[in-house]
Amino acid sequence: MYKDTNCGEPRESTVGSLITVAGWVHRRRDHGNLIFIDLRDRSGLLQVVFNPEYSEAAHELAGSLRSEWVVQITGKIVRRLPGAENPELPTGTVELSATKIVVLNKSLTPPFEVSDDIDVDDNTRLKYRFIDLRRPKMQAMLKLRHRVTHIMWDFLTENGFTQIETPILLKSTPEGARDYVVPSRVHPGQFYALPQSPQQLKQLLMVSGVERYFQIARSFRDEDLRADRQPEFTQLDFEMSFVHQDDVMAIVEELYLKIFHELLPDATVSDPFIRLSYTESMERFGTDKPDLRFGMELTTITETAATSDARVFQAVASSGGTIRGFVAPGCGNYGRRDTDRLTDFAKSSGAQGLVFIALDESAPSIDALEDDHIKSPLKKFLSIDIVKQLANETGAKPGDLMLIVAGTSRLVNTVLSNLRNEMARRLELVDENDVSLAWIYDFPLFEWDDDLNKWEPAHHVFSSPKAEHMQYLDTDPGKVLADLYDLVCNGQEMGSGSIRIHDKDIQTRVFGVIDYGEDEIQDRFGQLLTAFTYGAPPHGGMGLGLDRLVAILAGEQAIREVIAFPKTQSAVDPLFEAPAIITDQQLEELHIRVVMPEN
RNA sequence: GGUCCCGUGGUGUAGUGGUUUAACACGCCUCCCUGUCAAGGAGGAGAUCGUCAGUUCAAAUCUGAUCGGGAUCGCCA
Structure with missing residues (x-):
């Protein structure tokens, strides 16, 4: 190891110990014969003092240090002089009196300061994201995000869920959002599609007898971006067998209350969650994602x-x-x-x-x-x-x-x-300390599409019609409510789920309402319908947006701020300069000819 | 695809037809400095004002196009 102590650790109790630290030069204050360095690592800041009386060589080298150089420093932890303590720092009562310094790497002057109170253009931040992420706020964000998923893993594991990875290279099912597609080299003219969500896969896992599945799953949608929408985003995706709507809600409620209580202990959180039927929500607020604060x-x-x-x-x-x-x-x-x-x-x-x-x-x-x-x-x-x-x-x-x-x-x-x-x-x-968590339930299964002049699934095609509404399926589809529920937080949709159809005939009737042809059904959903004929258990689940959850916990408006390497509004990664053209040879191997748009 | 906002040294801003050789703060460079912590002091370098075209005697400033960033409507089962 290059260090035996983290910068944020030394306290008065460790005064006198000889330690070695390593990190980045955060700031240098050069008084000529006395030089101070704030050394930064993931744990925080430690003031290092270079006094020529203790080490002339170290002092001389310290004078040449610049911002963001990576250094290793050995010295003794000493109590600061009376009156020279810094109450702003956890390590503010002590400092490291350096006797030896090794420059591990130099740095160009960074394009912006590594500091929380900076206001830099988003493009510049993303182009130098590796520096942007050094800022304490961004480091805290990365850790917060990790803690959220850690709690999810622990909680779901304790509750009998199994984490299972599902394919990223799958098949395009063109309803819903536009797919991201990947060309197949082996099969000329054919394409995989990246999943918009692992929906069918997790339902198949229920047929497989997994009973409780979860995944922190990346999902892809080729639609225009917003502050709360990225082309690739992360969901907590889970599914349970032998459950009713209330069972699914109870699991989510327990998990989310745990997350909010642990990570936002000072917030006032709805406990239990507020419950509003879709009809009531529309009546009282005009939306299915009301801000109830x-x-x-x-x-x-x-x-x-x-x-x-x-x-x-x-x-x-x-x-x-x-x-x-x-x-x-x-x-x-x-x-x-x-x-x-x-x-x-x-x-x-x-x-x-x-x-x-x-x-x-x-x-x-x-x-x-x-x-x-x-x-x-x-x-x-x-x-x-x-x-x-x-x-x-x-x-x-x-x-x-x-x-x-x-x-x-x-x-x-x-x-x-x-x-x-x-x-x-x-x-x-709005009291920013308030967190309103609400279930909106009893959504209609279909909504009329004026443009296409046909019924469309209001949420998704796999949701189970309420048993008592099954009778309207063929006669009056607009009347059919489903066991379909959204989680809404502070006026944002946080996730959506439903009790699924597990019966081939009912699923086929639902496809009938939205006017899918036999071939189309077979092509897109054949595998699921076939599975349903081999003993599919009743099941249901949810997909919950992780980025939005972390953004709310971090007090951020844009999910860009809680994703390590996000894309700009035009779906570009300024750091890698993705997307990019590929070589003619690659195109040839993929059997692809590019036709550029006119103008 | 539509609408709106923004683009000026490394960063953030001011300047909105001509006394501007484009200003300020931070940063950067050199020198001075033994208790600073947004250190301080003195000096210095650094910008064809996103790009292209037009209007004008004159354009960072006006017009058009275009590129880039952001917000939003459409879109996002």
Whole structure:
């Protein structure tokens, strides 16, 4: 070993010991005859002092040290002079009085400082990720991520789960996201696809009698990136046999509470998890991933609004649309500037417009509301009585702002749920110490696709219809609810799971609803259907996003910050410069001819 | 594919038609300095302002295109 002690370890109790440390030169403070070095390794910082009275050679060499050089230093741990202690450092009461120094490697001046309080362009950080990861915050992130997966491994092992790896080179099943594909050299013109999730494999493992499987599995989706979406991401994927929905939920709940309690001990975490049916969630929040850390629930006001003289409302109501809204408390004094911004925000979510009704705080009550108390662009179409009624229905008080959107129910819900989150941000309603964990359950199995003019799986095709809804499968698919559940944390989808179909006939009927042809079914799902005919146990499970979980634990918005080597928004790795062209010889071996797009 | 924001020494920013030989902070280099810890002091180097084209007597500054980064809608069973 190049060292016998880590930089972060020495304390007053170890004063007097002769040690050797090795690490990176974090900072140098050169006083001429006295030189200080902050030496950094994975455990922290240790101040090293070079005094020519103890070693002239070491002192001379120390003068030539530069940031990020890798050095090995031997010396004695001494108590610092009184008044020279540094309370910021765990090792701040002592220092290493160096007698010997060996330069293990020099370093160019790094493109940015290895420090937490830096603000460097993402591209530069990723290009020099190996330096970026030296920052204490990034080191902490890597360790946090490890601790999360460690807890998962331990917990699931204790609960009888077996970790099993599944293939990365598999077959394209083009429903859902776009696949990443890999050409086959041995089979000209044929391609593997990287898994979007190990879904069918884990179901096959249930048929194999594994009963409890898990995997920290990499998954791949060739879709556009976002702050919370990378082309390759990691899921805790697991599956259990002989379970009902509640059994799956119970396992996840225990695991996640353990993780949050251990890694975020100061947070207030939902225990037990909140439970909302899909219908209730849509009704109250307009989304299947509501942020439950604040109120501002949605109200449907179609009927009342339609009785006003406002033509927008009448038109939407008579064409079967919906009018909904919510109350932004204390925003009755919003000026033109504020409301314009909210309107722009609503429009960016797809709304035609945003109707707001501001109630002046000087009104003694809703009943005593007078014309002067009301501000709204639709004011001349809204009678006092209608405004009062709307206020009562939405729960608005004097001084509040009602935000109302009209349109198709899908659009209205999208806009209002986005707007609700936006208002929470503006009003700072979220206690960052709160962690809301919620189950959203009883999802519909199918949703109608207007573009394709057919039923599509709302989540995925393997979810089991509720037994009591099986009767609607052929007659009214939109009515069929499934044993399908999402885990939602602070308004983000953290994972999705279901009790699966384990019966070939039911699975075939589900494929029938979404209009898959016989050949198509056989091609994509043949192996699963065949397996179902050889004694498939009832089973269910989940896929849970690891990157998002770690991001929440680390207090980060972007999962880029919790992935060691992430890609940019254009799916590029700036460090390796991937993707890249390959040689003509490689192309030839793979039987591939490249046709570049025009322009 | 759409919309929005950003691109100026190594890093982060200022400068938004002409007294700018492009400014500031940090970093870097040299020298001084025995108790600093974001050390301090003195001096110095380092940028054709992402790229290309256009407008203009004059462009970091205006226009267009393009490239790159970020946010977001579509997309993500």
